[in-house]
Amino acid sequence: MIIEYHRPQTIEDALALLARTEPVTLPLAGGSALNRPSAEAVAAVDLQSLGLDTISKRANYLDLSAMLTLQTLLDFFHSSVADDHVLQEAFKKAIQHEATYNLRQVATVAGTIVSAGGRSPFTTAMLALDASIRIVSASRKAEAEEIGLGDLLPFRTEMLRGRLITKVTIPLNTTLAYEYVARTPADLPIVCAAVSRWSSGRTRVALGGFGSEPVLAFDGPESGGVEAAAISAYSQAQDEWASANYRKEIAGILALRCLEQ
Numbered sequence: 001m002i003i004e005y006h007r008p009q010t011i012e013d014a015l016a017l018l019a020r021t022e023p024v025t026l027p028l029a030g031g032s033a034l035n036r037p038s039a040e041a042v043a044a045v046d047l048q049s050l051g052l053d054t055i056s057k058r059a060n061y062l063d064l065s066a067m068l069t070l071q072t073l074l075d076f077f078h079s080s081v082a083d084d085h086v087l088q089e090a091f092k093k094a095i096q097h098e099a100t101y102n103l104r105q106v107a108t109v110a111g112t113i114v115s116a117g118g119r120s121p122f123t124t125a126m127l128a129l130d131a132s133i134r135i136v137s138a139s140r141k142a143e144a145e146e147i148g149l150g151d152l153l154p155f156r157t158e159m160l161r162g163r164l165i166t167k168v169t170i171p172l173n174t175t176l177a178y179e180y181v182a183r184t185p186a187d188l189p190i191v192c193a194a195v196s197r198w199s200s201g202r203t204r205v206a207l208g209g210f211g212s213e214p215v216l217a218f219d220g221p222e223s224g225g226v227e228a229a230a231i232s233a234y235s236q237a238q239d240e241w242a243s244a245n246y247r248k249e250i251a252g253i254l255a256l257r258c259l260e261q
């Protein structure tokens, strides 16, 4: 339940509010998760007036402001970057798989990463891309800290207490492939794999479809061992949706299918 609503005009004001311990104070982005009925009393700090909704290309990187909606990002990839860019198709597929059109209008880049479970296609793709997260806090006088998504995901709740994600950066000098298995094409995945590959040969494999967050199965200077790493990463991935035996086998197949692309 939201018991207080604030709409600060500057990042400093937002951080001052978020630094409070009483009442529990959280950033409000699209609100699609935070607005859900909850027994917890929270104060909401609406980020919509902070200008955090830009997208910009910087050499081989794309800077995505935290409040950018998934649909704006999808439209950007539909229309721009480089028409021949190999990142495009798989990234668009993962964004579309994350949420329906209506929800994509509301859900933001940062809100989706913060609230993602293991079955989040977008977060799986971002993990394969080695996305970098920019975080600011009042105690560091709004001085930014950069952290890899893989280091943030398992510790999101603690690491983001009183802090704000302002930007998420992804590389553009890599290829991306995304494949999944789900009960229906529109369902969230039972297993999904995202593989990014740099021209140097560096290869990263992220798996989703299970647990509290997507996991990094492989990050190496070349792609040898990708299948075994994917199988191993999901060897205990058992829940009500699928057995571990099924998941590990599919994880290996999807990782290889991504590599072939």
Ligand SMILES: Cc1cc2nc3c(=O)[nH]c(=O)nc-3n(C[C@H](O)[C@H](O)[C@H](O)COP(=O)(O)OP(=O)(O)OC[C@H]3O[C@@H](n4cnc5c(N)ncnc54)[C@H](O)[C@@H]3O)c2cc1C
Residues within 6 Å of the ligand: 026, 027, 028, 029, 030, 031, 032, 033, 034, 035, 047, 066, 067, 099, 103, 106, 107, 108, 109, 110, 111, 112, 113, 114, 115, 116, 117, 119, 120, 160, 163, 164, 165, 166, 188
């Ligand atoms: C109808 C519906 C169906 C859905 N189905 C699914 C589903 O099947 N699977 C699934 O995983 N999710 C599902 N969701 C959740 C959805 O993916 C998330 O609600 C959405 O992506 C969150 O984005 P948001 O911008 O709305 O975040 P918000 O709701 O605004 O925030 C989400 C969390 O992120 C924090 N946060 C937001 N921005 C920042 C920031 N800049 N810095 C630090 N913390 C921040 C908030 O404090 C909050 O804790 C569904 C939601 C709806 C409404």
